[in-house]
Amino acid sequence: MNKTLTKxxxxxxxxxxxxxxxxxVFIILINSFKSRFVIMSEPFSLPMKESFVGLxxxxxxIEASGFFKAFGISLFVTVxxxxxxxxxxxxxxxxxxxxxxxxxxxxxxxxxxxxxVPFQMVMYTLTYxxxxxxxxxxxxxxxxxxxxxxxxxxxxxxxxxxxxxxxxEEAATIDGCNxxxxxxxxxxxxLKSTTVTVAILNAMWIWNDYLLPYLVLGSKYxxxxxxxxxxMQGAYGNxxxxxxxxxxxxxxxxxxxxxxxxxxxxxEGVLSGAVKG
Amino acid sequence: MxxxxxxxxxxxxxxxxxxxxxxxLGGLILSFTEFTTVENASFxxxxxxxxxxxxxxxxxxxxxFTIKFTIVSVISVNVFAFLLALLLTKxxxxxxxxxxxxxxxxxxxxxxxxxxxxxIINGVLSYFGVDITFDASYGxxxxxxxxNWQMIGYMMIIYIAGxxxxxxxxxxxxxxxxxxxxxxxWHVTIPSLMPSVTICTFLTLTNSFKLFDQNLALTxxxxxxxxxMLALDIYDTFYGRIGWQGVGQxxxxxxxxxxxxxxxxxxxxxxxxxxxV
Numbered sequence: 001m002n003k004t005l006t007k008x009x010x011x012x013x014x015x016x017x018x019x020x021x022x023x024x025v026f027i028i029l030i031n032s033f034k035s036r037f038v039i040m041s042e043p044f045s046l047p048m049k050e051s052f053v054g055l056x057x058x059x060x061x062i063e064a065s066g067f068f069k070a071f072g073i074s075l076f077v078t079v080x081x082x083x084x085x086x087x088x089x090x091x092x093x094x095x096x097x098x099x100x101x102x103x104x105x106x107x108x109x110x111x112x113x114x115x116x117v118p119f120q121m122v123m124y125t126l127t128y129x130x131x132x133x134x135x136x137x138x139x140x141x142x143x144x145x146x147x148x149x150x151x152x153x154x155x156x157x158x159x160x161x162x163x164x165x166x167x168x169e170e171a172a173t174i175d176g177c178n179x180x181x182x183x184x185x186x187x188x189x190x191l192k193s194t195t196v197t198v199a200i201l202n203a204m205w206i207w208n209d210y211l212l213p214y215l216v217l218g219s220k221y222x223x224x225x226x227x228x229x230x231x232m233q234g235a236y237g238n239x240x241x242x243x244x245x246x247x248x249x250x251x252x253x254x255x256x257x258x259x260x261x262x263x264x265x266x267x268e269g270v271l272s273g274a275v276k277g
Numbered sequence: 278m279x280x281x282x283x284x285x286x287x288x289x290x291x292x293x294x295x296x297x298x299x300x301x302l303g304g305l306i307l308s309f310t311e312f313t314t315v316e317n318a319s320f321x322x323x324x325x326x327x328x329x330x331x332x333x334x335x336x337x338x339x340x341x342f343t344i345k346f347t348i349v350s351v352i353s354v355n356v357f358a359f360l361l362a363l364l365l366t367k368x369x370x371x372x373x374x375x376x377x378x379x380x381x382x383x384x385x386x387x388x389x390x391x392x393x394x395x396x397i398i399n400g401v402l403s404y405f406g407v408d409i410t411f412d413a414s415y416g417x418x419x420x421x422x423x424x425n426w427q428m429i430g431y432m433m434i435i436y437i438a439g440x441x442x443x444x445x446x447x448x449x450x451x452x453x454x455x456x457x458x459x460x461x462x463w464h465v466t467i468p469s470l471m472p473s474v475t476i477c478t479f480l481t482l483t484n485s486f487k488l489f490d491q492n493l494a495l496t497x498x499x500x501x502x503x504x505x506m507l508a509l510d511i512y513d514t515f516y517g518r519i520g521w522q523g524v525g526q527x528x529x530x531x532x533x534x535x536x537x538x539x540x541x542x543x544x545x546x547x548x549x550x551x552x553x554v
Binding site for chain 1: 278279281282284285286288289290292293294295296300303304307315361364365369375376377379381383384385386387388389393396397399400403430434438476480487490493508511512525526529530532536537540
């Protein structure tokens with residue numbers, strides 16, 4: 001009897017905590033269906049007859065912020081950057097782990113060093129370089145992310161490569177593979193679990209990144225976080241709260257959908273990233 | 278292998294060189310110059326560093342605010358995350374559901390997260406006729422709540438993994454020797470969990486210290502600049518005051534040095550522990 005009671009208590013406690021985690025998202029969701037004039041005066045009420053406006057906020061929010069274009073740009077930048085980071089940093093990590101020279105050791109050190117440098121340190125000069133070299137566009141920013149994501153990704157891939165027995169690669173060489181074939185046919189498939197981790201960590205960072213796309217792409221090619229911030233910043237206090245709530249909801253939905261399908265990978269990826277990084 | 282070196286190393290190294298190494302070194306040099314565009318930089322020695330600390334109280338205020346925020350966040354996030362991890366490692370049904378829910382906020386980007394809490398906190402405060410920019414302490418506790426909401430689930434996952442690897446035999450042995458739940462937890466579980474505690478402490482420490490997006494979206498530094506953290510203060514110095522770019526860069530270098538010192542301490546702590554084990 002006592003045991004059941006404790007269990008019930010635990011569940012009550014967990015449910016209360018779960019509410020704390022879910023309610024903020026829920027409040028934004030209900031407000032996105034309310035008239036823009038009542039959102040700020042009664043933010044916690046449910047949409048009732050006269051305050052319910054259907055999808056009006058979604059139409060105005062999408063139009064004002066150019067949400068779908070922002071979504072497209074975010075998707076383009078994230079997918080391309082993550083792909084490039086995975087291919088390039090796994091190749092580099094394998095090479096510098098297997099061929100130890102002074103040069104590769106220095107390179108590895110530089111990559112690890114870059115992990116501790118906060119973005120503010122390079123923000124101004126990086127923007128300058130990007131503009132000068134004509135990289136201040138959605139394709140160019142992909143290469144900036146490549147240079148920036150290199151540190152963590154090389155570090156994680158190297159950690160894994162160290163654990164792969166060399167005999168496997170030697171066998172491939174004896175069978176007539178050159179380095180490129182050995183890497184892509186033998187090593188890269190073995191790296192799969194690390195690849196998933198690196199992909200998830202970088203995707204989460206790039207998708208949500210605000211400052212770099214804001215400085216480099218500006219309002220011309222808004223990503224989702226930039227669109228959200230600029231909607232607020234550009235309104236100068238005269239905000240369409242309804243449209244803004246709709247925008248917040250729309251920017252959370254893709255993340256939740258992806259999380260529902262990939263949660264096992266996401267949680268494992270983040271966990272192994274934290275433990276190694 | 279050697280003849281393929283350019284293929285394996287060049288793409289990543291080039292991006293890294295152009296978008297990290299050059300901006301980093303450039304930033305270091307520019308911190309000793311006065312400039313409005315990079316081309317018109319003139320050497321001024323350590324004047325920027327002196328100005329950063331003495332010209333106004335903005336930087337020191339931000340430093341103090343950041344330190345206070347970091348201490349409160351690190352403690353609260355880790356205590357709550359650890360307690361939740363303890364709850365979720367009890368053999369209850371539906372644990373996975375709760376784990377999934379608690380981790381969700383971690384996937385939402387800083388800007389969106391900041392505005393979610395901006396709406397909620399302002400909604401609550403509106404009943405008292407004020408808003409979050411009314412007093413710096415509102416912004417402070419708002420940021421702490423936000424940080425807890427975002428980070429607890431993430432840290433909880435690491436603690437759960439740590440708890441699951443604690444030797445059950447040790448805990449049973451402690452119970453046989455007459456220890457109750459609390460003392461078994463204190464003398465057996467927590468000591469064997471120290472690696473997780475180190476990881477979580479440093480993850481929350483660096484994340485709190487470098488916070489930018491959430492700060493920008495939640496308070497924007499208001500009232501005045503009282504709730505500006507270091508990263509936001511640096512940003513404002515760069516882009517808010519013409520002719521102060523050099524000072525902004527000097528502040529960024531100081532910021533980098535502090536972050537690097539934290540990372541070095543972490544490295545030392547994890548290394549010494551590895552030797553012990």
